[in-house]
Amino acid sequence: xxxxxxxxxxxxxxxxxxxxxxxxxxxxxxxxxxxxxxxxxxxxxxxxxxxxxxxxxxxxxxxxxxxxxxxxxxxxxxxxxxxxxxxxxxxxxxxxxxxxxxxxxxxxxxxxxxxxxxxxxxxxxxxxxxxxxxxxxxxxxxxxxxxxxxxxxxxxxxxxxxxxxxx
Amino acid sequence: xxxxxxxxxxxxxxxxxxxxxxxxxxxxxxxxxxxxxxxxxxxxxxxxxxxxxxxxxxxxxxxxxxxxxxxxxxxxxxxxxxxxxxxxxxxxxxxxxxxxxxxxxxxxxxxxxxxxxxxxxxxxxxxxxxxxxxxxxxxxxxxxxxxxxxxxxxxxxxxxxxxxxxxxxxxxxxxxxxxxxxxxxxxxxxxxxxxxxxxxxxxxxxxxxxxxxxxxxxxxxxxxxxxxxxxxxxxxxxxxxxxxxxxxxxxxxxxxxxxxxxxxxxxxxxxxxxxxxxxxxxxxxxxxxxxxxxxxxxxxxxxxxxxxxxxxxxxxxxxxxxxxxxxxxxxxxxxxxxxxxxxxxxxxxxxxxxxxxxxxxxxxxxxxxxxxxxxxxxxxxxxxxxxxxxxxxxxxxxxxxxxxxxxxxxxxxxxxxxxxxxxxxxxxxxxxxxxxxxxxxxxxxxxxxxxxxxxxxxxxxxxxxxxxxxxxxxxxxxxxxxxxxxxxxxxxxx
Numbered sequence: 138x139x140x141x142x143x144x145x146x147x148x149x150x151x152x153x154x155x156x157x158x159x160x161x162x163x164x165x166x167x168x169x170x171x172x173x174x175x176x177x178x179x180x181x182x183x184x185x186x187x188x189x190x191x192x193x194x195x196x197x198x199x200x201x202x203x204x205x206x207x208x209x210x211x212x213x214x215x216x217x218x219x220x221x222x223x224x225x226x227x228x229x230x231x232x233x234x235x236x237x238x239x240x241x242x243x244x245x246x247x248x249x250x251x252x253x254x255x256x257x258x259x260x261x262x263x264x265x266x267x268x269x270x271x272x273x274x275x276x277x278x279x280x281x282x283x284x285x286x287x288x289x290x291x292x293x294x295x296x297x298x299x300x301x302x303x304x
Numbered sequence: 305x306x307x308x309x310x311x312x313x314x315x316x317x318x319x320x321x322x323x324x325x326x327x328x329x330x331x332x333x334x335x336x337x338x339x340x341x342x343x344x345x346x347x348x349x350x351x352x353x354x355x356x357x358x359x360x361x362x363x364x365x366x367x368x369x370x371x372x373x374x375x376x377x378x379x380x381x382x383x384x385x386x387x388x389x390x391x392x393x394x395x396x397x398x399x400x401x402x403x404x405x406x407x408x409x410x411x412x413x414x415x416x417x418x419x420x421x422x423x424x425x426x427x428x429x430x431x432x433x434x435x436x437x438x439x440x441x442x443x444x445x446x447x448x449x450x451x452x453x454x455x456x457x458x459x460x461x462x463x464x465x466x467x468x469x470x471x472x473x474x475x476x477x478x479x480x481x482x483x484x485x486x487x488x489x490x491x492x493x494x495x496x497x498x499x500x501x502x503x504x505x506x507x508x509x510x511x512x513x514x515x516x517x518x519x520x521x522x523x524x525x526x527x528x529x530x531x532x533x534x535x536x537x538x539x540x541x542x543x544x545x546x547x548x549x550x551x552x553x554x555x556x557x558x559x560x561x562x563x564x565x566x567x568x569x570x571x572x573x574x575x576x577x578x579x580x581x582x583x584x585x586x587x588x589x590x591x592x593x594x595x596x597x598x599x600x601x602x603x604x605x606x607x608x609x610x611x612x613x614x615x616x617x618x619x620x621x622x623x624x625x626x627x628x629x630x631x632x633x634x635x636x637x638x639x640x641x642x643x644x645x646x647x648x649x650x651x652x653x654x655x656x657x658x659x660x661x662x663x664x665x666x667x668x669x670x671x672x673x674x675x676x677x678x679x680x681x682x683x684x685x686x687x688x689x690x691x692x693x694x695x696x697x698x699x700x701x702x703x704x705x706x707x708x709x710x711x712x713x714x715x716x717x718x719x720x721x722x723x724x725x726x727x728x729x730x731x732x733x734x735x736x737x738x739x740x741x742x743x744x745x746x747x748x749x750x751x752x753x754x755x756x757x758x759x760x761x762x763x764x765x766x767x768x769x770x771x772x773x774x775x776x777x778x779x780x781x782x783x784x785x786x787x788x789x790x791x792x793x794x795x796x797x798x
Contacts, residue, residue, distance in 0.1 A: 138782040142772050145757070149765070153773050153783040160783060162770045169766060173774035179664040179720065183771050190767060194775045195663035195720040201772040202663055202720035205764070208727045209720055212772040214779070237656040238687030242498070263657060263687070266542070267495070288364065288687055290659055 142201070143213040230273035231300050235293040239263030241283050246296070250278045258296050261289070276300040310624050311385025311410055313338055316350070317375045318390030320678030321694055322600070323350035326388050329616040331355070338382040340375055342368040347683045356382050365688040369393045372400040376407050386410035386623060388616070392690070395599040396423055412623040414523075414578045414598045421574060422596040426468045426506050432593045435573045437566055440585070440592040442508040444468075453489065456507040457482050465489060467496030468504035475499055476543055478510055513744040514587035515554050516540065516594075519567030520607045522618065523576040524628040531568040532615075533637050534560060535606050538743040539732070541655050546725075546748075547732070548603035548643045550610050553703060553741030554586065563591050568632075570596065579604070579619050587744075602645070602695070605676060609641035609699040640706045641699040644729050646717070648691040651728035652757035657691040660684075660722030668716035672699050672709050675717075685722045693724065703741065707733055728755060 141148045151164035153171075162171045162185075172184040179193045183205075193204035199214045243260040246252060252272045259270045276298035283295055313336035316326045323339055327350055330337040339354040342365040351357045358378040362368030369375075372394055379387055387404050389395035395413065398420040404411040413419070422428045426444050433439045443455035446468070456463065465488055467475040475495035479488045489505060497503035520532035536552035537545040555563065567582035570593065581601045583594040604615050618629060648658045665681045677694035679685065685693065696713055700706040714730050731754050732738055737747070748754060760768070773779045 140773065140776075140779045140782070142769060144765070144768065145760075149769055151769050151773055151779075153779050155783040155786050160774065160780075162766065162773060164766060164769050165762065167766070169770065171770040171774060173771060179666075181771070181775075183767060183774075185767055185770050192767075192771050193664055193666060193718050193720060194771055196775060197661065197663055197721065201775055203768055203771045203775075204664075204666075204718040204720055205767055205771065207715035207730055209718060209723070210768050211723070212768060214772070214776050216778075238659050239657070240687070286364075290687060291656075 138217070140217070141215040143215055144210065148215065231276060231298045232294065233258060233270060233273065233296045233298070235261065235289045235291055235295055236268070236270075237261070237263045238291050239268075239289060241285050241287050241289065241295075242267065244281065244283070244285055246278050246281070248278050248281055252276060252278065252298065259283075270295060272298065274298060274300055307333075307621065307624065307626065309333075309335060312336060313355075313382060313384040314386045314388055314412070314620065315340065315375070315379040315382060315384035316354070316388050316390065317369070317394055318388075318392070319345050319348065319350060319369060320689065320692070321349075321676045322390040322602070322678070324348070324353055324678060325676045326390060326616050327353045329614055330388075330620070333617060333620065335620075336384075338379070338384050340369070340378045344684075344686065344688060347680060348678060349680050350678070352680070358382055372397070372403055376403060376409070379409055380407070384409070386412055386620070388412040388619070389599065391597075391599050391602055396597070398423065410623050412578070412619050414576055414580060418574055418576055418580075419598045422580075422598045424468065425466060425470060425595055426504070428596060429506075429593065431574070432570055435570065437570055438590070438592050440508045440511070442506055444506040445504050446506075452505075453486060456489070457485060459507055459509050462510040462512065463507045464510040465492040465505055465507050467492060467500055467502065468506055469500035469502035470496060479507075511585055511587045511592075513746045513750075514538075514585040515552070515744050516545070516583065517552055517555070517563060517586045517591065518581050518583040518601070519564050520601070520604070520615075521567050521571040521576065521580050521582060522615075522622070522628060523571055523578065523580075524622045525577050525625065526627055527575075528628050528631075529568055529572040529576060530628065530630065530632045530635065531564040531571075532607050532611060532613075532635060533564060535601075535603055536743070537603060538745050539738070539747055540745050541651075541748050543745075545603065546645050546647070547729075548606050549703070549706075550606045550641055551637065553743075559586075559589070559591070566591075566593075578622050579615055585745075602692070603643045605674060605695065605697040606641045606643045609674070609697060610637040610639060611635055612638070639699055639701045640703045641697065642706050642710055644696040644698075644710060644714070645692050645725075646694045646696060646719075646729075647725045648685045648693055648722050649725055650723050651725050651755040655725075655755070657687060658723040659686055662719060663721035664718065665720075666716065666718040667694075668696075668713040670709075670713070672706075673713045674698070679719075693719070704739075707739065727757070731758075 154161040162169045174182040183190045195202045201212045239261045242262045256272045279299040280297040314330045315338040327337040336355045338356040340360045360368040394400040398416040401411045401416040445452045462480045465477045493503040515538045523529040535550045537548040539547040581597045584591040662683045667675045674697040698710045
C-alpha cells in the first residue's frame, strides 16, 4: 500500500516492504533496507542502508516529529482516505486564517459589510509588530470569528466572506 | 560571607527561564523561593522548583504578571520579605518598586527614582549628555512638538524613531528618506501609545551597521559603583537580541576601558544601586549612549560565566543592605562566553513565532555548557508570552573554543513538537563573518542565507521518511500484514 508524508509542505510517497531480512523503504525510486530500534524514551536508532543514526521521535496524532543530526523535522502522515478525498483545508479566498499566532488589535469591518479584494479587514499584532489582514476577494463579511484583544494561534479562523454577495 | 538576611523568603514576580534561574539562587542562599504563576504556567520549571507557588489570574496571562496589587497580596500571603522582579513585566515599573517599599517589602532592584529617570528615554539621554557622556545627534518631540517634524528631518537620514517611554526595541522604526517621515512617525506614535500608553517620540541619527555593546554595572547603597565589563549583542532581529558574547571581539583594550568607565560613570552620576546595564551603539571607533536598563538583563549569564560570579546573589545581598562583595580591581574576566537564545520561531518565515506542545526535550550537558530553561516536557508553548524558551550559555578559554562547544551543544539540544530557531543558530555558527567576529546589528539582514532553510538532501529526506514510516502504525502494519510465505518470497507490496 502506498503511503504519504507531508514534509515542509511537500507530499512524499513511499511504501514499506518486508522481507526475511527486515523492512525496506521504497521512496524516490529507491529501495533501501531500514530498521528502527527503540532505545528508551524517545530515543531510537535508525539503521538505513547499514548506517546508524541516533534519532529522537515523538508522535502526536498524524504528526511524527523527528530529531536527526541536530535538526528537528515535522512529518505529517496523510491518511489515504483524506488524500484522495481532496483537501478539506481548501476553502479558497473566502476564508481568512491567521498567518501567524498573535493577538487581534483592531477589526475594521462589520458583519454584512461589503469589501473589495485588498481591503483591510483587521490588524494582528505578533512579535511586537502589526500586520494588516486584507480581503483576498470581493464579498460581504459573513462571519467574524474573533474579537479585539483575542489571542490566536496560527491558522485560526478570522473572517468568512460571502463571495456570492459581491456586486 | 555571613548574612543576616532581613528577609527569609523572596517572591519572584516573573515566569519562564528567569523565574527558575532566580529560584535556584534564592534556594542556594538558604532562603525560601516563592513564585507567582498564571494557570497556563503551572507545569513550568519555576513552579516545580519553587518552595511555594501562588496562582495569580488576569484577563490574559500577561496581565496577571503585570498585576502589582495581586502580586503584593501574594507576597503578604506567602510571608515574603522581598520581591525579585526579574526582567520585563514589572521590573522597570517605578510605581511597583514604590508600592513594594511602601508595603514594607524589599524590592530587589534600584530605587524607583533611578527606574523613573532611565525609563524616560528622553530624560535619560539629557541626563547622560549633561554629565558629559557621549550621545547621538537627536531631536526630541517634547522640546517643541510644533517643529518636531522639521527638527527630526534636520537630524539627517537614515534616522531612527523611538518612543520616549520605550525600551526593548518596541515601536522603533528606521526612516531612510524624508518622504516617509510623517507616516512612520504616525505609526510609531500609535505603537508607543499602545505598548507604553505614551505616544511621545524622539528621533536619533541612525548609525548604519553599528555594533550593540553594553556594560554591566553594579552599585550598592554606600555609593560604590563598579562595571562588570562588556557584552556584545550585535546579532539581532528586529532590535531583539539573539546572541550575546563577552568579551566583544570588536573592542581594543583602550576602547574597552573607555566604554566601561563611561558606563560606570553614568551609573555613578545616577546614584545607581543594584544591577543595571548601560547600552551603547558602537561604530567607526565611536560609541554613543543608547539607554540604561535598570534591571537584570536576559543575557546576564555571559557576564556571570566570564567573571565567575552569580549576579542574582549579589542583587539579593545588595538589596539586603550589604556592601558590594567585589571591587573594580578584583573583577578579572576570564575566557570567552556566549549566550544563544532559543526562540519558538521560524527564522525562514520572517522569524514568525511558532506554537506547539513540548513532546520531548533533551538538553545538552557537559563542562562549559549551561542551560537556563523555562520549559519542560509536557508543557504547551503558546502565543501568550514572549517566544524565548531557553538560553544556551557556553564558556571556554577562547572565542573559537566557545563556538565549537556551542556547535556540539546545539547538535544535542532537541525539542520535539514546536519549531525552534536551533537550526538557524547552527547555520549562524558556521557563517564565516560570524566566526570572524564581523557582526553588527544589520548582520542578519545583510546575510539572509542564515535565516533561510536550506533544502534537504535526498539522503536526509530518506532517513526522515524511514524514521517516520517505521514509527507510524498504519505504515508498519501494512508491511507486517504481508503473509510470512510471501515475505519469504521477497519484498512484497500489500
